[in-house]
Amino acid sequence: MASCPECHTEFSAPNVSTVSEIIECGDCHSELEVVGVSPLRLATAPEIEEDWGE
Template structure:
């Protein structure tokens, strides 16, 4: 079974990488070249829009 993919460009280094079309809003992917994480922020018939993933701060259980 082959999963459908679309091509996205890294927002930091412009390297193109594949994003699975079945991903939903909020999922995180990583650029294979620079390691920058991207978040799926919108999914429509026109394609998938990415933004830089938010930095996750440590949760100290407070």
């Protein structure tokens, strides 16, 4: 079981196996990054920023 850092809904994600994997909260639809797998720990996924060719 893990808790969404945005809406605090608890859910299980049995198919998660790697750190840095992105999953979606089924309740608030936030993108979450897996930061630990045993136990499952989640954080809000970082926003992808444009680099404009830099």
